[in-house]
Amino acid sequence: LATPPHKEIDKVNDLDRVLAEDDRLVPSAGFTSRVMDTVTAAATEPPPLPFPWGRFIGVVLACAAWAASGVWLATTPTASAVWSAFAGIDPLPPQVQDLGVPVAVSAVVTIIMVRWRPGRAPMP
């Protein structure tokens, strides 16, 4: 046994020939049926849900309107006059103020219960 690094190598070192003579692989038995099983499963899958552009645009517009109204309230003289008018109103009595949080929580819970109930299909 010897070590001739280039002697044998030079016989196969033509890259074009070595790369061009690369093997062609024959798929294993059952490959076609495996592919068709996967394709059949893919065909019976429900189509992906489309992006809810209508709802998305509605939310964006609502946010923009909310932000614009905030800017308006903070900057315009008319808005300052409105704030001054509010400042002159007597605050609500403490009993009514105490009801504020429970009423708000009840409203949120009611909305959630109306829109979603266990066992019902998810909201579209």
Place this chain on the structure above:
Amino acid sequence: MTEAEDPDLADRRRVLDGDLNAFTGIVQRWQGRLVTLAWRFCRDRALAEDMAQDAFVKAFRALPTFRGDAAFSTWLTSIALNSYRSAIRAHDPRPTALTLLTLDTGEPGPLASLVRQERASLVREMVMTLPPRYREPIVLYYFNEQDLATTAALLGLPEGTVKARLHRGREFLRRRLAAAKLVGDAASQGDR
């Protein structure tokens, strides 16, 4: 070519008309090509078949988008190539084990043939370690029987760019093989 003349177009039409089994014809005609191409990117039979299977599923989903601007084979191979890129990114190329066969094979015979095959196999595995911009042109060029136009079409690149990348890729490969003492200096003489 019309649907009546081209079995791929005919099968595509039948699939779009609801006959799912018609896709079997497409799979049977192209499975060898897609599995072989995947094999040349990963050198792992099981992974190659998984990659080809995913490519067929993607092609099935994309059948309605095939307009016939390119040949069906080019369209299908492009889908496979994109699919294989994702799969290969998920599987880093294996470090090639450069176990040199150092037997003296001066005499022709079965042993010499075996050593030659082993060395050629190592050279091909080394292609996988090239950067993708050089690996893809080299794999596709030799896969398509050294057809530059088809390779360029599959890569979506001008032929001149592909030619330059092939040249650079072979240089890369030659340097790495020389460093591993798999290729002698004479190798550079044989390049086209």
